[in-house]
Amino acid sequence: EIVLTQSPGILSLSPGERATLSCRASQSVRSSYLVWYQHKPGQAPRLLIYGASSRATGIPDRFSGSGSGTDFTLTISRLEPEDFALYYCQQYGASPETFGQGTKLEIK
Amino acid sequence: QLQLHESGPGLVKPSETLSLTCTVSGDSITNSNYYWGWIRQPPGKGLEWIGNIFYSGSTYYTPSLKSRVIISVDTSKNQFSLKLSSVTAADTAVYYCARHSRFWYDAIAYYYVGWFDPWGQGTQVTVSS
Numbered sequence: 001e002i003v004l005t006q007s008p009g010i011l012s013l014s015p016g017e018r019a020t021l022s023c024r025a026s027q028s029v030r031s032s033y034l035v036w037y038q039h040k041p042g043q044a045p046r047l048l049i050y051g052a053s054s055r056a057t058g059i060p061d062r063f064s065g066s067g068s069g070t071d072f073t074l075t076i077s078r079l080e081p082e083d084f085a086l087y088y089c090q091q092y093g094a095s096p097e098t099f100g101q102g103t104k105l106e107i108k
Numbered sequence: 109q110l111q112l113h114e115s116g117p118g119l120v121k122p123s124e125t126l127s128l129t130c131t132v133s134g135d136s137i138t139n140s141n142y143y144w145g146w147i148r149q150p151p152g153k154g155l156e157w158i159g160n161i162f163y164s165g166s167t168y169y170t171p172s173l174k175s176r177v178i179i180s181v182d183t184s185k186n187q188f189s190l191k192l193s194s195v196t197a198a199d200t201a202v203y204y205c206a207r208h209s210r211f212w213y214d215a216i217a218y219y220y221v222g223w224f225d226p227w228g229q230g231t232q233v234t235v236s237s
Contacts (some may be wrong), residue, residue: 031210034220035213035223043227043229044112044204044226044227044228044229044230045155045204045206045224045227046227047223047224047225047226048227050223056225088154088155090155090223090224092209092211092212092221092222092223093221094214094221095172095214095216095217095219095221096157096170096217096224097157097221097222099147099154099155099156099157099159100154101153101154102154102155
């Protein structure tokens, strides 16, 4: 199965700053079939990005995804207070689907 | 608006069977465009896919849990359920149910691969005597 490694484990930034989160796959992900989720404590995980770069319905344009092959990036252009959360990537390029271990985005 | 809600006991004894139900509202569980799935998150660890079910009853499980997992569907109640047998402390986790997109067909695995959206809020299950 494809192993996804997210980095950094914790990212400390201030509101207004730019956040760059990485997701690296152990092998190439077919057709960039990768999604990103945002997860806040006590809430349901929320789909942000699918197909590596397409925003899901209702997701603000400060969230963007990029990448292909084995390296993928989630960028939040200007952090809002509500963006501080856990972020997970998940690949659907091969069965079984697998998740990264997550990046915690915390307020500096 | 589609919503999913997990329910079931929060405490299970070791060696017993964990049983959870996911109630779907806002969409029919018989919608052929989707699977319905279970994912869990042990404390301090990442997300782990457990398995999916199609409304017809076809099931797909992660290999590491396959011998202990049964996922079933009740279309009359718009619900699907998870049973995990012979639990240990390692099965302590937050358990989520979610709708699965069935995006593309992996002919080798006989399985539609995809992503999960939306998810339920999750339910904590602790395995302890």
